[in-house]
Amino acid sequence: MARYGMVIDTARCVGCMDCVVACKTENGVPDGYCRDWITEEARGRFPTVHLEIRSERCNHCDNPPCVTCCPTGASHVEAGLGRIVLVTHDVCIGCKACLASCPYDARFIHPEGYADKCTFCAHRIQKGEDPACVAVCPTRCMHFGDLDDPHSEVSRLLEARRNHALLPEAGTGPRIFFLT
Template sequence: MRYVMVIDTKRCVGCMDCVVACKTENNVPEGYNRDWITEEVRGKNPTLQMEIRSERCNHCDRPPCVYCCPTGASHIHEGGVVLVTHEKCIGCKACIAACPYDARFVHPEGYIDKCTFCIHRVEQGLKPACVSVCPTHCMHFGDLEDPQSEVARLLSSRAHHSLLPQTGCQPHVFYLT
């Protein structure tokens, strides 16, 4: 099993519902974000291109945050989901410095926090909070190793990219273009 998230940039309007849903579902403190919206504008007028993305931890296959964690708090859970065990985290911040996506932050309670792919919901058969509230249905979540899954079909039929693949981290959040 390999959980992935697929986000259709042709449909995303940057409404931030996913951001609000995440903060509500996961009690993310005020002033902090586990997911966020990025607008990328390329080119020169009049040939400008814009891509709106909902971004978060990429749950990499080769996660440098896990490799540098001195206590094993950062670990790879079933389905390839990268998680932090709060009771093991000492707050050394090595994982923050190791993440090329700057997806982690220090929770006000001291431990390191980040997107969990809402694994507590997924294990109950639900979708992550951000996916479930998306009004344009641009976000998809599922098992990449299941060829019949929606995410597998989308990735096999649509052009897509991931963020900073040149870092070698093998990110697992994909953006349809």
């Protein structure tokens, strides 16, 4: 069974926000909302300041707190599609427990009332295509694939390069990795 994830090369990302625009266009994300976003993290002491630019989104965690706290089963792990985390809109009651449970603040309430977030472009990956953000990235810094397949591009990159995930200490098992 596949376990989809993403690997993003922070040495290549320039924070152009093409991924954000592509996602909004592809998924009809309403004005004023976004499913993915850019984070800039600066650390160090001048003149040796290190800047990491990251394209962030739902981490489709191995141990998703949004799924365990959902009272209706609207938030669920899609076992047949790389164990990505999805929300069934007409099962969601908009209680917002999932928003409060996500350490990445990756979710929001869609103006129509249901909890919304990145789906890894489920409709595209079902057809064997990359998520829209990966497909449009002009620096080719984003990679999508099966983390459980040792021969996949994402597994090979993780094997070859130093990387980190976000807030692994939160215990959620995030599946987006950033190459450094």
